[in-house]
Amino acid sequence: MLYRIAADGLVLFHLLFILFVLFGGLLVLKWPRLMWLQLPAAAWGFAVEVLHLICPLTYWENLMRHAAGQTEYAGGFIEHYIWPIIYPAGLTPGIQMVLGSVVLAVNLLVYGRLIRSWKQRRASRIAL
Template structure:
């Protein structure tokens, strides 16, 4: 029971991490110091996708699932949870590369907008 709860908490943390990578720059509007938390999240998320690495949270979640009697999944978090939404037959490596670059570009646009808005 405790291992399953742990796996679910890791899953929620992982989703929150991905969400922060995508829209966390908006937090800088309310708290400029947030940039020092958000930028490492963006860099890590991009590097993991671009390098084809497995985030350490994925094996932790899988280990907790297996220990609780559940089924671990193959591949990474993005492949397992987000990939099927876009590519039901499986997410190609090309999409990981696009995701990594997109995270960087999207956040560059957000930060440029924030800095422009603050300069007014």
């Protein structure tokens, strides 16, 4: 029972991490120091998609499912609603390249805006 709860919690954490990879740059606009967490997370998300790496969270979740005696996903809430978002049916290497490119593009736009903002502030301080 505890292993199943841990595995379900890990799937939820996995989803939150994916959201942080995709949209964490927007948080950096509000809290710039968060970039020290978000940049490595975005780089990891990009690498996982483009290089087809296996995320250790998936590996750990499968270990916990095995320890819980589960061999397949039963119809729980986490598996039914969250799992298909993380690993949609029909996920191909081409789709993964697109997803990796989206991660890269979103973060380049956000960090470009952040850097431009820093330069403008610096220029206005120098002008004074």
